[in-house]
Amino acid sequence: MLYAIxxxxxxxxxxxxxxxxxAALMTDLQGVHDRLNQEGRLGPAARLGTTGKARTLRGxxxxxxxxxxxxxxxxxxxxxxxxDCAGEEAxxxxxxxxxxxxxxAVYEIRALLLYxxxxxxxxxxxxxxxxxG
Numbered sequence: 001m002l003y004a005i006x007x008x009x010x011x012x013x014x015x016x017x018x019x020x021x022x023a024a025l026m027t028d029l030q031g032v033h034d035r036l037n038q039e040g041r042l043g044p045a046a047r048l049g050t051t052g053k054a055r056t057l058r059g060x061x062x063x064x065x066x067x068x069x070x071x072x073x074x075x076x077x078x079x080x081x082x083x084d085c086a087g088e089e090a091x092x093x094x095x096x097x098x099x100x101x102x103x104x105a106v107y108e109i110r111a112l113l114l115y116x117x118x119x120x121x122x123x124x125x126x127x128x129x130x131x132x133g
Contacts, residue, residue, distance in 0.1 A: 002043070002112040003083055003091035005098065008075035009105045011051055028101035036083060036094065043082035043117075051076045075106050082112065 017025070036042035048054075056068035069076075081098070085091040088109070095107040 001085060001087060001091075002115050003085050003088075003094075004110045004112055005081040005083060005091065005095050006077055006108040006110065007079040007081070007098070007102075007105050008073075008108065009078045010074055011076045011078060013104065014078060015050070025102060029098065032094075032097045032101060035097075041084045041094070043084065043115075045079070045081040047079040048077065082115070 014022075033042060033045065051069060054067075054069055055065050057063045057065050081094075083091065083094050085094065088111070091109050091111075095109050099105060099107055
């Protein structure tokens, strides 16, 4: 069964990290990624751009593009993982492994009811760097 693990965090806190602190966290997370990859369970994963540059399309017809998202929450969705797990408990354990190295993050675990892999994209590490503004 495929599961999405959605990574939420207080965006202002993440943006306040020094480049060294951010790199250290990413190194620790890479250890979890490496293990999941070795087990053949890690699918696509992404670190998203800032919510200040996000846009939301909503409304009737062609819709209207607005700045956003504007969720009434303290945490914002900043990334996601797709993992292959035997069941929900294995997905929860994978999220616990991620949280062990990133304890201030919140991880939401959802079963994927439809997965369309598309074509592989190149790694975009440079695009994942925090946006200073």
